[in-house]
Amino acid sequence: MLEIGQVKLVQVQRxxxxxxxxxxxxxxxxPLLVVERLRVLAEGAVGETADGGTVVDVHHTSHPxxxxIKGAxxxxxxxxxxxxxxxARYGDHVFDGCAGENIIVEANGSFGxxxxxxxxxxxxxxxGQFAYFTRLLVAAPCVEFSHFVNRDSNPLPAGELKATLQFLDDGRRGFYATLEGQPQVAIQAGDKVFRVDNG
Incomplete structure (x- = not known):
């Protein structure tokens, strides 16, 4: 396995x-809420707050x-x-995690x-226990997030919108992953993240 980073924060979309x-x-x-830890199940993520409360992420199957989308x-x-x-391209209003990812990994370099x-x-x-994640997918950027990063509530010109979507694609805006082989795991800041060599 190759270590690629360390969890900086975990959060849920309420x-x-x-x-x-x-x-x-x-x-x-x-609606984003940074939490103490993330309880991850096959159905999605549940945030656990410092005071012992729980918050179900909007991508969890049980959220109202x-x-x-089909568990993906x-x-x-x-x-x-x-x-x-x-x-660097759009400004500091694009803060870590603003695209809504549950897990933000402190890392260097680009990842596709x-x-x-x-x-x-x-x-x-x-x-020291490991949790494994598979079915990795690019989280495709949306038009609304493209307007957000450009600080523009008006529709972007077609060329600018296309350029923004292309820049945010290929994983720059994030990835989806699915828990493998375990009923649930807990993830929190400080956990190490590894690429698992396939072979």
Missing amino acids: ASLKFGERPNRYYDPS DSKN NGLSLGFTSHYRQMQ LDDLGHRLAIQNSAT
Whole structure:
């Protein structure tokens, strides 16, 4: 296994980050909540707060307004290095995690699907146990997030929108992953993240 980073923060989306109706729908990251730890199940993620409370992520299958699509997007992760690239291009309002990923990994360099391989492992910093994640997918950027990074509530010109979507794609805006072979695991800041060599 190859260590690629360390978990910086974990968070949940209490509700959708898209508001309004098309064509006037807009992106607002205010429903995001950074939590003490993330309980990950096959159905999605549940945040555990410092006071012992729990918050179900909007991509969990049991959320009343669940955005889960056939189990493919129950958990997402992103990298601080990708946020540095987005901030350099669009500004500091593109803060770490604003795209809504559940797990933000402190890392250097850029990561595409090929760089991550077919499986990731996260090692619990308290117990040393590993959790494995598979079915890695690029989390495709949306029009609303493109407007958010450009600080533009008006529709972007077609060329600018296309350029933004292309820049945010290929994993820069994040990835989806699915827990493999375990009923549930806990993830928190400080856990180490590894690419699992396939062979």
